[in-house]
Amino acid sequence: MRQEEVTLKVNGVSYRLHIEPWRTLVEVLRDTLGLTGTKKSCNEGECGACTVLMDGKPAASCLVLAMDAQGKEIVTIEGVSEGEKLHPLQEAFLKHGAIQCGFCTPGMVMSAKALLDEHPHPTSTEVRKAISGNLCRCTGYQQIVDSVLAASKAMGEKS
Amino acid sequence: MFIRRLPKFEYHAPGSVSEALDLLERYGERAAVLAGGTDLVVAMKKRERNPEHLINLKGIEDLRGISFDEKEGIRIGALTPLRELERSGVLEERFSPLWDAVNVMASPQIRTLATLGGNLCSAMPSADTVPPLIALQASIKISGKGGERKMVVENFFRGPGEPDLRPGEILTHILIPKQPENHGGVYLKLMRRNAMDLAQVGVAVCLSLDSEKKICRQARIALGAAARTPMRAEGAEKVLLNREISQKTAKEAGRIASEEGTPRSSIRASREYRTAMIGVLTERAVMEADRRIRSMKT
């Protein structure tokens, strides 16, 4: 049982790491790379707090072996904004009261981003479906849905 | 008792089916294959499964992808993620019960990872892709050192969690034949809440009507979470054969189906509720399948 050499590309940066094969992606992101924006809660793929993007697709990083994430473009919440410039989704979340305790927020943003990247103009039902794997206890989801729709509108106006 | 970090294992990433079979032969019972990981990784964290060797199949290109042929039907690699099936236009149009199932399974972040083969090999009585595959007359291809075998999906399950896989075998492809004329189908699922849940009851119905779209010439009804394994409701099918589909015949089919099912009580639902809902869902699925055929353009 030995460590393996692994190259992970996270938020555009390549990291060469030595990790045990039994480490999950969420553990490596948080503990090895110090990217603690991605959260860990249930550790069984049920809550969505660990959602990251892998090649643009939302994935439960608690169920992905870090070894298995090689060769993929991984984007975490830290990679959504560009320095101080926030993504329109993040701006919308701030503007429409979509954030309370903030624990589900990173996962929510990732799921919402994956949706808008694929479907720039979703309906409210499609938004709800896209975030149906992200549990929130604080907000009741209403303002999160409103934010995603607002972001979609804002992004549409820009293009 | 409680979820832990993954146990230690050795990791292997074969690039071909034969490489994978070699590894399976070498490590035998000490090995497990890794597909999407959405079942296995959780089971390992709970220490329900503890393989010393993990054989990741996702690097095997041959095992992924959807290819459709007008005459042959559709061929799906076992390692194709549910998310890909969700986005398949040909699945949505021509093999809709499977498409319905994928749309009500888990969540987006699970569908990216979970595979069709994984869902089949979990052999859970409530596995959502199975009733649609049975109703669509799908078969599967299994590869082993001794060669390949093929079987219809409904024969693949020996019991809850027990797929008919011999040691050293891998499920490689799922084949759904071209469906008959004037065909329509649907998969309906009942859950405790509206997303991200296992089925309390799942019903898939595939109907084929005559050229006048009046009489039912073929009916296949498959039930999930209704018995120890997914099952055909052949008695219910007989009710519909060579008759017009109507609310009355649909209701009758539902009644028979609910007698054929032998669900058990669990924390998700009681036996009585499941039995009653097999009837309700079957009736609704029959009517919806019929409606879909009628609303087809051809």
Place this chain on the structure above:
Amino acid sequence: MEEYSVVGKSVERTDGRVKVTGKARFAGDLIASGMLHGKILRSPWAHAKILHIDTSRAKALPGVLGVITGRDFPGIPFGTRPDTRDQLPMPITKVHHFGEGVAAVAAVSEDIAEEALDLIKVDYEELSVVLTAEDALKPDAPLVNEFMKSNVAYFSDFLFGDVEKGFREADHIREETFSSQRVTIGFIEPHACLAEVDPTGRVLLQGSKQSPYITWRHMCRAMDIPLSKMRIINPFVGGAFSGKHDPFDVDFAAVRLAQVTGRPVRIVLNYDEVLAAYRQRNAMDARLKIGVKKNGAITALKAECILEGGPISGIGPFNIYFFGAFLNIPYKIPAVEYHGKLVYSNRAPCSTVRGQEIVLAQFCLDSLLHMVAEDLGIDQVEIRHVNAVTNHWTTANGIVVDVAGLQECIKKSAEKIGWEESRKKRREGRGIGFSCASHPSGVRLGGHFGSSVMLKLLEDGKVIVTHGGTEIGQGANTVFCQMAAEVLGLPFDDMIQGTSDSDTAIFDSGMFGDRCTYWDGNATIAAANDLKRQLAVIASKELGAAPEDLEFKNRRIFVKGNPEKGIDFLLAVRRAYYERGEPLYGKGYWAATDIDIVDWKTGRGNLAHGLDFIATAIEVEVDKETGKIRLIKGIHGDDAGQPINPAMLEGQVNGGSSHMTGHALFEESLYDEKGRALNYTWQNYKQPTSMDVPEYSVEHVHTHDPYGPFGAKGAGEASSCSTLAAIANGVCDAVGVRIKDLPITPEKVLKALAEKEGK
């Protein structure tokens, strides 16, 4: 209504940016140099003697630096009240519930810590379990809590007004029983704690704790640490809803292991541990009897309630008290009799939960009100208008309602949901259910209750706002900055949220019971006024005017009515710092000593200011063949006085209600006959997702509370209180069946429909 510059605006949260970029640090994100990882070993039994724990093999595992059990603590019990000190940091003689932590290890890695757990050998002797209230009250029932002589943990008996007379005068009387199930609290962040101890023995605790003050008092007592030897710095907390006030074994073990090993220790739970063994809402059995006149006006109410609360009383005595006290609101009831009992059991420990016991009390009361309205042929909206409290109302138990916008709330929610139209044209399977509720803006639980805020003025004219509480998501940090900015005439962006560090901030009694905006808000205003006074003195010299004649607005200090005659705010600051060496800070506190400390035994007293009011209407659709209930729309007419931040307020209202939709329809913590938890993963304990909740909207009813900061009231918990009955009533309106035992599952609906149709 007054127009404010900052108050009343939906400004961006002070912590929004760090949260939306993933930079906000929660307890599980914190690291310390030399940190060890802790894990907890849990009991597989619900009730068992601990005969022996052998930790020797675990201690010998390379990489393990410390292993502790309950015996490593002083054995001093703690509890909410002096007469309910029934809780230990970790169990010593016996375990009381499934998953109770019996030992903890600290190791250099998480893998080793987990391995060590398997090396600890515990010898248990199984004991009979007490699961339900009924079990607990049997004469031969085993005693659950070793510190108490009975399984009745607490009781309250209230009598207000002449109940006999009230029933005599009633034209119609109805009596019903109700029950509510065990549910988990369901915040998304699991418990986590990082503890460090310095060589002088001073503890630094950074945990996912909701109310540092409560944690601090209990921990210091139970660990026999002087209060001055514990420092608490709050990270962000990922939701709490009253499930994170008390210190838990996570916190105690982290501290003890830090003491034993001399290294920082971090323990982060996995969520299944939380579901199995941490705070839930009491299960409830209640019987209510109501008397009403022909027009629906309530004449009397009698209620009995038993709360089953797990093996420690915790905040339970308050729950029992609150259930009865708040039957007096939001309806005008001249006479109320109440008997409540809290019993121990071997299920998971309970706390209070979002909305507190009003959630359960209101479920019963508003369901019952719906029933008598049906009996008498009175419109559901009308009966609520008849009974709703109005301004300057005093309840039978002495609660003084200063301002009640409830009538307007009812009117608005009825309008928005389309009540009139729905009565004219009924849609098959569709219904609308109403419920009202009221929640106080922080009760006065004891003499120590108070809030304090400090404003530190920086040399560049910015202000750091520090309060002793915690930002658990409710937006406390933000509203205090808004209020301080408003008083000082500064833009919101000039306010900086300070760290909640007990060394520098003054403790606040707790983030619960809807008290933050109100109590800490008033403290903020006091602190801002204090700072304002100091600046006014400096400015008055500059302007040759009396300090009381000066106005603060738009970063200027000027003579009232004469804006030209003024100076820049920053100039006054500089005068102080650079000419007089005088640092400026404002301090303020608010303790509401004009209201009564709650009398837990009689329930009498004016226990709070700032009652917020809500009228909730929920439209449901019931599938008569599957029994499934779909929540379509939820409208809340909400009177929170002057909204400080409307967007955040709406978030509170929407959130509280959607939380309870799970309780209403499908959440339940299940146990087997031996008290072992059955569904303690999120795969099997289902909470509402985005696809389960209705489309919500909030209709603000703007009032002005005479004691509230800027006239505001609390807003965090009313909607949790009105949702259960609204859904139950909606189901009744839709298909004519009344479910009185929660959750309202499809199976129950079908069974009730079948009974109704005489099958």
